[in-house]
Amino acid sequence: MRKLPHKDVVIIGxxxxxxxxxxxxxxxxxxxIAIERGPWRDTATDYPPSYAPDEYRYRIQHELxxxxxxxxxxxxxxxxxxxxxxxxxxxxxxxxxVGGGGVHWNAEMWRFAPTDFVIKTHLTERYGExxxxxxxxxxxxxxxxxxxxxxxxxFEYLCGTSGTAGNIKGxxxxxxxxxxxxxxxxxxxPAQKQPYNAxxxxxxxxxxxxxxxxxxxxxxxxxxxxxLGVEMGPCTFCGYCEWFGCGNYSKSSPQTxxxxxxxxxxxxxxxxxxxxxxxxxxxxxxxxxxxxxVDTSGEEWEQPADMVLLCAYTIFNVQLLxxxxxxxxxxxxxxxxxxxxxxxxxxxxTATGFFDPKKFIFNPFxxxxxxxxxxxxxxxxxxxxxxLGFVGGGYMGQVQTNGRPIETTPxxxxxxxxxAKWKQAVKENYQSTVxxxxxxxxxxxxxxxxxxxxxxxxxxxxxxxLLRITMDLHDNELKMSAYLTDKYAEIxxxxxxxMVVKKPRTGPYDVAEYxxxxxxxxxxxxxxxxxxxxxxxxxxxxxxxxxxxxxSSFPQNHGYNPTGTLAALAYWSLEAIKTQYLKNPGPxxxx
Amino acid sequence: MxxxxxxxxxxxxxxxxFGSTFARAGIIQGSLPWAPGAGAPPIRVLPGPWxxxxxxxxxxxxxxxxxxxxxxxxxxxxxxxxxxxxxxxQLAGPYGRSEGLYVSGPFRTGTKQQGAQSPxxxxxxxxxxxxxxxxxxxxxxGGRTFADVEDSEKDKIIGALETGELKLSxxxxxxxxxxxxxxxxxxxxxxxxxxxNRDMVAWKMIGFPGARYDYSDWIDRHNERYPHPPIGITGxxxxxxx
Ligand SMILES: Cc1cc2nc3c(=O)[nH]c(=O)nc-3n(C[C@H](O)[C@H](O)[C@H](O)COP(=O)(O)OP(=O)(O)OC[C@H]3O[C@@H](n4cnc5c(N)ncnc54)[C@H](O)[C@@H]3O)c2cc1C
Ligand code: SF4
Numbered sequence: 001m002r003k004l005p006h007k008d009v010v011i012i013g014x015x016x017x018x019x020x021x022x023x024x025x026x027x028x029x030x031x032x033i034a035i036e037r038g039p040w041r042d043t044a045t046d047y048p049p050s051y052a053p054d055e056y057r058y059r060i061q062h063e064l065x066x067x068x069x070x071x072x073x074x075x076x077x078x079x080x081x082x083x084x085x086x087x088x089x090x091x092x093x094x095x096x097x098v099g100g101g102g103v104h105w106n107a108e109m110w111r112f113a114p115t116d117f118v119i120k121t122h123l124t125e126r127y128g129e130x131x132x133x134x135x136x137x138x139x140x141x142x143x144x145x146x147x148x149x150x151x152x153x154x155f156e157y158l159c160g161t162s163g164t165a166g167n168i169k170g171x172x173x174x175x176x177x178x179x180x181x182x183x184x185x186x187x188x189x190p191a192q193k194q195p196y197n198a199x200x201x202x203x204x205x206x207x208x209x210x211x212x213x214x215x216x217x218x219x220x221x222x223x224x225x226x227x228l229g230v231e232m233g234p235c236t237f238c239g240y241c242e243w244f245g246c247g248n249y250s251k252s253s254p255q256t257x258x259x260x261x262x263x264x265x266x267x268x269x270x271x272x273x274x275x276x277x278x279x280x281x282x283x284x285x286x287x288x289x290x291x292x293x294v295d296t297s298g299e300e301w302e303q304p305a306d307m308v309l310l311c312a313y314t315i316f317n318v319q320l321l322x323x324x325x326x327x328x329x330x331x332x333x334x335x336x337x338x339x340x341x342x343x344x345x346x347x348x349x350t351a352t353g354f355f356d357p358k359k360f361i362f363n364p365f366x367x368x369x370x371x372x373x374x375x376x377x378x379x380x381x382x383x384x385x386x387x388l389g390f391v392g393g394g395y396m397g398q399v400q401t402n403g404r405p406i407e408t409t410p411x412x413x414x415x416x417x418x419x420a421k422w423k424q425a426v427k428e429n430y431q432s433t434v435x436x437x438x439x440x441x442x443x444x445x446x447x448x449x450x451x452x453x454x455x456x457x458x459x460x461x462x463x464x465x466l467l468r469i470t471m472d473l474h475d476n477e478l479k480m481s482a483y484l485t486d487k488y489a490e491i492x493x494x495x496x497x498x499m500v501v502k503k504p505r506t507g508p509y510d511v512a513e514y515x516x517x518x519x520x521x522x523x524x525x526x527x528x529x530x531x532x533x534x535x536x537x538x539x540x541x542x543x544x545x546x547x548x549x550x551x552s553s554f555p556q557n558h559g560y561n562p563t564g565t566l567a568a569l570a571y572w573s574l575e576a577i578k579t580q581y582l583k584n585p586g587p588x589x590x591x
Numbered sequence: 592m593x594x595x596x597x598x599x600x601x602x603x604x605x606x607x608x609f610g611s612t613f614a615r616a617g618i619i620q621g622s623l624p625w626a627p628g629a630g631a632p633p634i635r636v637l638p639g640p641w642x643x644x645x646x647x648x649x650x651x652x653x654x655x656x657x658x659x660x661x662x663x664x665x666x667x668x669x670x671x672x673x674x675x676x677x678x679x680x681q682l683a684g685p686y687g688r689s690e691g692l693y694v695s696g697p698f699r700t701g702t703k704q705q706g707a708q709s710p711x712x713x714x715x716x717x718x719x720x721x722x723x724x725x726x727x728x729x730x731x732x733g734g735r736t737f738a739d740v741e742d743s744e745k746d747k748i749i750g751a752l753e754t755g756e757l758k759l760s761x762x763x764x765x766x767x768x769x770x771x772x773x774x775x776x777x778x779x780x781x782x783x784x785x786x787x788n789r790d791m792v793a794w795k796m797i798g799f800p801g802a803r804y805d806y807s808d809w810i811d812r813h814n815e816r817y818p819h820p821p822i823g824i825t826g827x828x829x830x831x832x833x
Contacts, residue, residue, distance in 0.1 A: 039614045040624055051632045051824050053802040056781035067691035075705055084701040084708055087693045196813035236805040247804065263623055273616040295616035363817050365799055366806040405780035405799050417753070418659040418772060419746065423666070423796075430797035431816075458695065512706035 015100015038097030047245030106369030107218025241369030364403030372399030394559030677778030
């Protein structure tokens with residue numbers, strides 16, 4: 001193994017959190033290196049408008065994603081089953097390459113609700129301890145909405161987020177989300193224009209007494225120059241957004257907001273196509289001394305550093321902690337250990353509306369990744385769960401992102417899957433159907449038997465055990481999804497649909513069916529080292545010069561997309577590092 | 592460097608893992624590592640002889656896709672749309688070899704929720720299933736192959752693959768049917784550059800404008816039919832009169 005010159009900071013993974021941390025710490029004068037498993041990516045080379053709109057290449061063949069051959073996971077629903085490898089991606093799509101998930105996300109830019117951060121306390125106070133299922137392991141975060149509000153704001157201004165504020169400093173604003181936490185100022189750019197289907201949804205929702213608002217979007221409604229001086233252009237509603245890179249510099253990503261500035265900083269270096277295989281610890285096991293990575297020729301390198309920042313995306317964060325021997329791997333039977341605990345995903349429900357082809361032309365291809373009108377009446381604890389017998393919820397909306405025909409040619413139930421009837425049905429319904437993949441974006445709370453550990457059988461290409469996912473949907477989530485999907489279908493019906501086909505999430509959890517790439521937990525934050533892996537500043541309880549960024553820190557998944565929150569937490573952690581840790585390296589919280 | 596290996600475009604990330612020179616580990620410092628002409632546009636599929644199928648397999652697949660998506664007076668069927676050509680080229684490339692997927696054993700049968708676990712690559716699946724289907728037809732229909740039986744018989748056979756009633760040795764009929772259906776639709780609706788959707792017939796059929804990238808003027812024109820014909824990655828026929 002060859003040893004490289006020492007650095008102040010080594011960052012594992014150059015996606016959203018890696019870019020934020022690298023920029024902040026390089027700016028603070030530290031010598032920073034980021035090591036990224038996938039290739040460097042930029043707009044002009046990897047997804048120019050001349051060939052970015054290619055459904056087969058990017059959506060079907062997963063061009064921009066990690067290849068399972070490089071590493072994958074095993075999966076089982078319950079502890080009694082043998083886990084089997086995920087051979088081809090399904091339920092979620094692990095990112096790979098500079099920019100991480102930011103390259104090919106939708107850019108739906110949400111904040112979590114203030115009660116989400118204190119959910120255990122809040123629900124117990126309102127409904128009583130017995131109301132929660134016995135094996136549910138939700139926790140308060142150890143940080144509050146008010147504490148991280150300035151950092152939400154910072155991320156939104158970095159990205160140029162397009163939206164309509166619903167609550168500015170406690171004042172409810174017309175046209176915005178009245179349920180959102182107070183924000184310190186309006187969004188940096190106004191909301192995007194909306195297509196026909198979203199406009200009809202908003203009208204129907206209003207008629208039913210709800211308060212619809214535009215989904216906060218990182219697809220620019222107008223040109224924007226961010227505080228770092230990086231410029232973005234307006235989104236052209238190309239409809240090749242989720243799963244695709246943006247050829248227009250219109251979608252917020254590390255490439256369009258941070259990297260052009262970051263690479264010019266002389267004290268920053270990146271290595272691409274290099275995979276970190278473990279974090280090195282000293283003999284005490286209490287201090288990280290750097291990382292080991294392997295390059296494309298198979299050669300191993302040691303990169304020594306004073307600080308290690310793990311920014312590799314939820315599940316890879318957990319994998320590297322386990323393979324490096326940081327902390328104790330969670331054991332659900334003994335209920336001990338923290339690494340792998342409280343792993344969660346998403347509970348998506350949906351409903352498809354078939355309209356009269358003679359009266360409705362939706363032009364479903366005119367869309368963007370984060371377009372749409374939503375309501376928040378059934379999210380968080382915005383509604384009385386008492387009579388319903390479940391907790392959690394989600395936003396719901398007409399958020400159709402595309403009309404790409406390999407994926408999006410819905411036909412009414414009962415249509416054969418092939419032949420003349422199928423062909424006719426595709427033709428008839430293409431223009432007049434409302435099909436929003438993740439229309440009901442439900443929460444996924446944590447449970448004792450939903451977790452990560454190491455697989456005893458299957459290995460990756462380097463001979464390391466694969467991470468094993470044990471995950472199923474519990475009754476609470478299924479009830480929630482059924483209730484919310486009913487409410488959602490009512491709105492689609494009120495839009496004028498002739499037929500509405502409901503699809504609430506049903507069990508068992510299926511690893512072959514895409515929901516979202518919002519994996520959360522496994523190295524959660526908290527106030528107690530017995531039940532959390534990192535403290536409220538995302539600093540490892542076990543190894544204080546190691547910080548673990550990303551949604552791996554979420555104690556459970558709430559009913560919104562995660563990136564706004566994980567980016568806000570990155571800025572919050574960055575601030576603590578700059579103002580406290582660097583002056584006095586050591587634990588920032590004494591448990 | 593990337594230019595030299597354009598052919599392998601769909602496997603870009605897989606190449607990293609195989610340690611080829613395609614995407615070598617690099618160091619980035621001081622400026623964005625941008626190089627002119629470094630993109631990897633897709634390679635256009637050219638008509639011509641089969642790359643993967645034998646002539647008999649080619650005939651069978653053309654017959655299959657033409658029943659799965661039959662011609663009608665306005666829109667050609669799967670065969671004339673090029674679905675079989677699309678599938679052939681895909682099977683001859685990284686997709687056919689399961690390149691980039693996790694293919695280490697042991698192979699065990701799991702639950703539906705655990706996803707596909709077959710050791711067969713798509714290429715192996717097609718090879719076996721097509722041979723089995725023709726063998727079944729020859730035995731049942733007096734020596735005729737699938738391509739030669741009546742359309743109504745063809746439909747019965749496809750239906751029996753879908754339900755799993757038609758047993759094939761060495762390959763699960765339902766799994767094969769699912770793969771075939773998926774690939775047929777991909778060929779029909781994908782960009783014509785991959786050999787299917789010839790003259791953008793599938794896009795014209797539904798009114799999908801294809802690879803157009805700017806609808807700024809159309810976002811707030813509600814309930815109005817978008818008037819422009821589709822374009823593909825390589826443009827539209829009208830742009831380059833032959
Ligand atoms: C299709 C899709 C759509 C999405 N849409 C939305 C959305 O609309 N809204 C939203 O909020 N979120 C969305 N997400 C999720 C969003 O992309 C992630 O939450 C976000 O990117 C997470 O940031 P991160 O820094 O934790 O990880 P990433 O941005 O994924 O970056 C992690 C990086 O680490 C690298 N890495 C991993 N392991 C190693 C290793 N061992 N060595 C070196 N490098 C490594 C990876 O290659 C990657 O580049 C979407 C995701 C996908 C896939
Ligand atoms: S929809 Fe807009 S933001 Fe998304 S890829 Fe297209 S132009 Fe870019």
